[in-house]
Amino acid sequence: LWKAPDNDGWNTVDRGPHRDLVKEFADAMRGKGLKFGVYYSSGLDWHKEPNMPILGDGEYGPQSEDYARYMYSHVMDLIDKYQPSILWGDIDVPKISEEDNDFSVARLFEHYYDVVPDGVVNDRWGLTHWDFRTVEYEQGKELMGKGMWEMTRGIGYSFGYNQMEDADSYMTGPEAVKLLADVVSMGGNLLLDIGPDAAGRIPELQRQCLEGMADWMDVNSPSIHDVEPVPEASPSGEGDGEPWVRWTGDGKSVYAVVDAAGRVPLRIDAGAVDVDSATILGGGSVVVEADGDMLTAEIPATDVAGPQVVRFARH
Numbered sequence: 001l002w003k004a005p006d007n008d009g010w011n012t013v014d015r016g017p018h019r020d021l022v023k024e025f026a027d028a029m030r031g032k033g034l035k036f037g038v039y040y041s042s043g044l045d046w047h048k049e050p051n052m053p054i055l056g057d058g059e060y061g062p063q064s065e066d067y068a069r070y071m072y073s074h075v076m077d078l079i080d081k082y083q084p085s086i087l088w089g090d091i092d093v094p095k096i097s098e099e100d101n102d103f104s105v106a107r108l109f110e111h112y113y114d115v116v117p118d119g120v121v122n123d124r125w126g127l128t129h130w131d132f133r134t135v136e137y138e139q140g141k142e143l144m145g146k147g148m149w150e151m152t153r154g155i156g157y158s159f160g161y162n163q164m165e166d167a168d169s170y171m172t173g174p175e176a177v178k179l180l181a182d183v184v185s186m187g188g189n190l191l192l193d194i195g196p197d198a199a200g201r202i203p204e205l206q207r208q209c210l211e212g213m214a215d216w217m218d219v220n221s222p223s224i225h226d227v228e229p230v231p232e233a234s235p236s237g238e239g240d241g242e243p244w245v246r247w248t249g250d251g252k253s254v255y256a257v258v259d260a261a262g263r264v265p266l267r268i269d270a271g272a273v274d275v276d277s278a279t280i281l282g283g284g285s286v287v288v289e290a291d292g293d294m295l296t297a298e299i300p301a302t303d304v305a306g307p308q309v310v311r312f313a314r315h
Helices: 021-031 065-082 105-115 173-185 204-223
Strands: 037-041 086-090 133-136 149-154 189-193 244-249 253-259 262-267 273-280 288-291 294-299 308-314
Touching: 021 065, 037 065, 065 086, 065 105, 173 189, 173 204, 173 244, 173 253, 204 253, 204 308, 244 262, 253 262, 253 294, 273 288, 273 294, 294 308
Parallel strands: 037 086, 133 149, 149 189
Antiparallel strands: 244 253, 253 308, 262 294, 273 308, 288 294
C-alpha cells in the first residue's frame, strides 16, 4: 500500500491506483486529530517467496537472512516515512531477526523509539519486546486483565470484507458496546477491525454496528474513556443467573454498566461509593438500596440501544 523498497513494483504507487495509500490514511487520520498506526504482516510475502507453502512442518514463514533483511527494510521505511504512533506486527518474524545483528527486531525498535519516542509496539514481533499483549477472538484470553493488553477482532468473524457474512455473523451496536465495556472493565483496549468492500465502502451491517456504538458513546463515553477497573466491585451475568454488569471508574466516579432494567443487584462494597449520588448518565437520579457488599438499583428502560450506565460518586 506504499512504495515499499525491494518489491519490484508490487505496490499501489507503481500499479493499480498509483497512490501512496499509507500516506493518505496517515494524513486523513491526523487531519482529524487521531493517532495513526501501521500494521505489518512480517510472516510471509508470496511475491518475495513465491514457492512458500501456507503452512509447513517446521517454522512458519520464510527463515532466510535475505527475507529477514527484506522485512527489516520495509519496517524501517514505514517508520521513517510515516512515524506511526502504533507499530502493530503480525505472524511472527524470522528467527534470525531475534538474534543480535544489524537487521534485528531490536535494531528496528531502537530506531522506532528514536523517531517516535511515545510510540508503542504489540507482542507479535517474535520473542523480543512488546508494550502490550494481544488477545484475538478466543485466542490468548488468559492474558485478559493482566498488564497492558488489547482485544483485537472484526465486527464479524473476518478481518477483511467477507461477502458471505450476514447479520448472524456481525455484532450489533449493543453487542459491540458490551464487548467494549467488558474489555475496559478489565483494563484493556478494544481494537475493532472494519472490513471495507472492494470499492472502499463500509458494508451496511458494519456501519449499523458502528453508528450504534457512536449513539451509545454520545451519552455514555465517561464510563469508557480515561477509566480503570474497580477492585471493590464484581462483574456479573456470566452464568450466575444475574443481570450483566461491568464496572469502571476514575478518581471521582464509579460506573456500573448494566444490561438490564428493573431491580438489578450491583455487587460492590457499599463503602466505596456514595449510594445517594447514583444517577443515570444522560438521565436523572436512581433509587439504590445498600445491603452489605451488594446494592440494588431500580434501573429505568434505556432511550439509547445498549446498556444503561449508573454513575456513583466515590467516597
